[in-house]
Amino acid sequence: MNVSRWIISLLLMSAFVETKAQLTVEVTNPSNEYREEVIELPLDEVCKRLKTTCDSIRVLDRAGLDIPCQWTHDGKLLIGAYVRKHGTNSYTLVKGKTPQFPDLCDGTIHPERKDDFAWENDRGAYRVYGPALEATGERSFGIDVWTKNTPDPVVNDRYYIEDVVMMPKVDSLRRIDRQRGDSLYRINSYHHDHGKGLDPYKVGATLGCGAPALLLGDSIVMPYCFERFEVLTHGPLRFEVCLRQSPRVVRGDTIIESRLIRLDKGSNFNRMEVWYDGLSKPAAFCSGVVIQKEDPEGLILGKNYVAYTDPTDQPDVHHAPLYVAALFPYGKVETKKIGHHALGVVPNYQGEHFTYYFGSAWSKYDVRTEEEWQARIHWFIRSLEVPLQVVMKN
Numbered sequence: 001m002n003v004s005r006w007i008i009s010l011l012l013m014s015a016f017v018e019t020k021a022q023l024t025v026e027v028t029n030p031s032n033e034y035r036e037e038v039i040e041l042p043l044d045e046v047c048k049r050l051k052t053t054c055d056s057i058r059v060l061d062r063a064g065l066d067i068p069c070q071w072t073h074d075g076k077l078l079i080g081a082y083v084r085k086h087g088t089n090s091y092t093l094v095k096g097k098t099p100q101f102p103d104l105c106d107g108t109i110h111p112e113r114k115d116d117f118a119w120e121n122d123r124g125a126y127r128v129y130g131p132a133l134e135a136t137g138e139r140s141f142g143i144d145v146w147t148k149n150t151p152d153p154v155v156n157d158r159y160y161i162e163d164v165v166m167m168p169k170v171d172s173l174r175r176i177d178r179q180r181g182d183s184l185y186r187i188n189s190y191h192h193d194h195g196k197g198l199d200p201y202k203v204g205a206t207l208g209c210g211a212p213a214l215l216l217g218d219s220i221v222m223p224y225c226f227e228r229f230e231v232l233t234h235g236p237l238r239f240e241v242c243l244r245q246s247p248r249v250v251r252g253d254t255i256i257e258s259r260l261i262r263l264d265k266g267s268n269f270n271r272m273e274v275w276y277d278g279l280s281k282p283a284a285f286c287s288g289v290v291i292q293k294e295d296p297e298g299l300i301l302g303k304n305y306v307a308y309t310d311p312t313d314q315p316d317v318h319h320a321p322l323y324v325a326a327l328f329p330y331g332k333v334e335t336k337k338i339g340h341h342a343l344g345v346v347p348n349y350q351g352e353h354f355t356y357y358f359g360s361a362w363s364k365y366d367v368r369t370e371e372e373w374q375a376r377i378h379w380f381i382r383s384l385e386v387p388l389q390v391v392m393k394n
Helices: 002-020 043-050 131-136 155-176 178-186 370-385
Strands: 022-028 035-042 055-060 070-071 076-083 090-095 106-110 114-119 125-128 142-145 209-216 219-221 224-233 238-245 248-250 253-264 270-275 283-290 299-301 304-310 321-329 332-340 341-347 354-362 389-394
Touching: 022 035, 022 043, 022 076, 035 043, 043 055, 043 076, 043 090, 043 389, 055 070, 076 090, 076 253, 076 299, 106 155, 106 224, 106 238, 114 155, 114 238, 114 253, 155 178, 209 253, 209 270, 209 321, 209 341, 209 354, 219 370, 224 253, 283 304, 283 321, 299 332, 299 341, 304 341, 304 370, 321 370, 341 354
Parallel strands: none
Antiparallel strands: 022 090, 022 389, 035 076, 055 090, 070 076, 106 114, 114 125, 125 142, 209 219, 209 283, 224 238, 238 253, 248 253, 253 270, 270 354, 283 341, 299 304, 304 321, 321 354, 332 341
């Protein structure tokens, strides 16, 4: 009996000691607007203060509930924070097994669709084109946008249903009965909305939504498909991939473009960091969005952004426009319309790392009107200008 009481007392003492190893993170919002975004902490410092490893960290909100956290390839601990205007919220970090949360921010290559690389978060999905497509000679340069109106992942299922399960059956059925084959395609294809979104965006030989490029005079040196990729981070809060594009010859230089793309939970905007190796002479750099020839209305050239209301590839069928934009909050950028593109242009660019943002929203999901889309753009830029203040306390 005495031994049992001793064991119970020892367990209680251990639990008490465990709960003492904790860290408080205070997040202050100095802006006049509600903020919900992913914050970063130095992972090594957190582990040192908690005397634990990166896979043994729990993050609790003020109600004592676990909230998502994630560690990254470059030594950051991510927390999904939310703070009212001019307010301070606090989170408690303790030792313990990190709970599993759904990977809402994820991406992978899809060899079943000619090496597409696609990624998504809870707001939208995107894709770029890979080596297998380039080998066919098809001219697809830019970044594609897939809409969704659910926070749940949709990309893998769409590829599997259309390119693995459906298309072989459609092709076989069309040889017997064209009408039935077309009907099977319509009721399964991700080019039609079956309740969770679709692929309604026309890219082709354009920049699409936010692809980077060099600009010689008024001629865009279109990028081509990626050659290699490396997924750096994926999880409940952030996805990151590094893409190395196929080499191009520009003014006698063999240049290689590299892209580091990051998409956080809850954000309509991807962060793009791009740089060029092999560029011996300055050129202009540009990025932006394609303006569809059928509907040039809905274009906005802001001081540090370009935005467009895209009618989609079948406006009379979908009746739900797609909003796209490219944002340039860092450095001097001139916004202009060149041909069928709205661009942000950086003159005298020498290949150095340059960061901007690109993104989208769908009128059947979280942004209903052009005015809302402009408000979302301005809100995001203001959030970059007035960041949340993060302080760790033992």
